[in-house]
Amino acid sequence: MCLAVPAKIIEKNDMMATVDVEGIQRKISLMLLPDAKKGDFVLMHAGFAIQTIDEQEANYTAQLLKEVAQNDNA
Amino acid sequence: MIMPEECKKAAEFFLQNIDRLITKPTRFMEVCGTHTVSIFRSGIRQLLPEKVDLVSGPGCPVCVTPNDYMDTAIAYAKNSNVIITTFGDMLKVPGTSTSLYEARAEGADIRIVYSPLDALQLAINNPAKKIIFLAVGFETTAPLTAATIQTAQKKQINNFFILSAHKWTYTALDALLSDPTIKVDGFLLPGHVCVITGEAPFSFVSERYAKPAVIAGFEALDILRAVYMLALQVQNGQAKIENAYKRVVRTEGNPIAQNAISSVFSNTSANWRGFGGIENSGMTVNAAYAQYDALHSIPVTKENSRENPACRCGDVLKGNINPTQCPLFKKICTPEHPAGACMVSIEGTCHAWYKYGQGRYHYGR
Numbered sequence: 001m002c003l004a005v006p007a008k009i010i011e012k013n014d015m016m017a018t019v020d021v022e023g024i025q026r027k028i029s030l031m032l033l034p035d036a037k038k039g040d041f042v043l044m045h046a047g048f049a050i051q052t053i054d055e056q057e058a059n060y061t062a063q064l065l066k067e068v069a070q071n072d073n074a
Numbered sequence: 075m076i077m078p079e080e081c082k083k084a085a086e087f088f089l090q091n092i093d094r095l096i097t098k099p100t101r102f103m104e105v106c107g108t109h110t111v112s113i114f115r116s117g118i119r120q121l122l123p124e125k126v127d128l129v130s131g132p133g134c135p136v137c138v139t140p141n142d143y144m145d146t147a148i149a150y151a152k153n154s155n156v157i158i159t160t161f162g163d164m165l166k167v168p169g170t171s172t173s174l175y176e177a178r179a180e181g182a183d184i185r186i187v188y189s190p191l192d193a194l195q196l197a198i199n200n201p202a203k204k205i206i207f208l209a210v211g212f213e214t215t216a217p218l219t220a221a222t223i224q225t226a227q228k229k230q231i232n233n234f235f236i237l238s239a240h241k242w243t244y245t246a247l248d249a250l251l252s253d254p255t256i257k258v259d260g261f262l263l264p265g266h267v268c269v270i271t272g273e274a275p276f277s278f279v280s281e282r283y284a285k286p287a288v289i290a291g292f293e294a295l296d297i298l299r300a301v302y303m304l305a306l307q308v309q310n311g312q313a314k315i316e317n318a319y320k321r322v323v324r325t326e327g328n329p330i331a332q333n334a335i336s337s338v339f340s341n342t343s344a345n346w347r348g349f350g351g352i353e354n355s356g357m358t359v360n361a362a363y364a365q366y367d368a369l370h371s372i373p374v375t376k377e378n379s380r381e382n383p384a385c386r387c388g389d390v391l392k393g394n395i396n397p398t399q400c401p402l403f404k405k406i407c408t409p410e411h412p413a414g415a416c417m418v419s420i421e422g423t424c425h426a427w428y429k430y431g432q433g434r435y436h437y438g439r
């Protein structure tokens with residue numbers, strides 16, 4: 001039930017944002033994430049942004065998986 | 075971008091190493107319904123070596139909501155001045171003698187909402203009605219309800235109320251771990267709960283109970299990686315909290331959301347299906363916002379609640395049995411006609427076993 005999905009902020013208007021979720025636009029509240037900026041990827045849950053997605057970390061994870069895949073003779 | 079080939083290789087790496095690191099029967103528990111579903115969907119249970127058993131704990135807020143709460147919600151629904159707003163999952167959860175779904179068929183005004191803000195909007199649009207939002211959920215969802223109440227106050231909307239069943243996940247873990255009959259060797263911690271809470275509330279798992287715990291994301295690889303990290307800790311005799319979901323879980327969580335919770339709610343003893351009352355595990359609207367608490371503002375008389383004695387949800391939620399060991403499973407209890415809450419939510423353990431399990435999974439102890 002606390003399923004949360006990534007969304008990209010395409011417009012910010014005070015405490016509301018228009019986000020893109022896999023091509024669909026919707027309006028969500030930024031009350032719990034007031035510092036989110038246009039262009040940020042955020043985690044969205046039941047009409048609210050609840051955290052920004054750290055793209056560097058997301059890449060780091062991809063990187064790590066790549067390394068794992070390369071050394072998999074361990 | 076991760077390519078499918080790399081994913082496969084990574085999965086193989088994790089699986090081989092889990093097999094190497096774990097040398098005796100080991101049980102890890104996940105306490106999030108989204109994990110449960112992801113584990114079933116991806117077939118991780120079958121991929122893991124037989125000595126590694128993944129069991130589901132009290133991870134779905136719908137499942138742990140007791141009849142008592144449902145009966146109160148249904149009683150409110152029968153009040154013709156009330157519109158009940160709820161996440162869709164709650165509709166079919168059986169109460170003592172009926173469900174919201176049946177109440178709606180009998181004419182009660184019950185609307186499914188996607189967000190508590192939709193419930194608030196409904197209150198604005200229907201000033202002559204009392205709108206009650208069924209505030210069910212763990213730490214992920216509670217701040218949303220809190221923010222909605224704060225918005226209602228700011229906008230002076232006086233016909234919006236909540237019936238709170240918000241709960242603190244970690245209190246159920248504590249209750250589980252303090253029960254010596256329950257054997258769990260480590261935990262996959264719920265990623266989206268930790269987005270809000272951060273690591274601190276779960277540190278007791280390692281500090282007081284010396285169990286390893288890893289905060290996990292929701293893709294199949296996230297979960298395999300987390301199990302691998304648990305296996306490493308087991309092998310090294312460690313017990314610490316690790317974060318394998320750093321792309322959204324910050325060590326400190328989301329302080330604004332934590333603040334929203336503590337501004338609007340205070341802790342109270344709450345009933346969990348299968349566990350009974352747990353001290354300080356529930357969130358109740360505090361005195362400053364009491365007018366938004368349905369129980370405070372709208373009188374209600376509900377039937378005497380009791381749990382269905384044949385339903386084994388309690389044992390399922392503690393990981394004591396798997397759903398196929400419940401005599402009602404698939405015979406009387408199905409997603410269309412659920413006898414217990416664990417069969418209702420798509421994240422419920424019984425529902426997941428019904429949909430994906432079909433008894434094909436080995437279940438060792």
Ligand code: SF4
Pocket residue numbers: 001002003105106107108109133134135211212214264266267421
């Ligand atoms: S409510 Fe949250 S913790 Fe519970 S099952 Fe859903 S995602 Fe997991």
Ligand code: SF4
Pocket residue numbers: 384385386387388390397400401402403404407408412413414415416417424
């Ligand atoms: S199968 Fe149904 S009756 Fe049995 S424990 Fe699960 S929900 Fe309860």
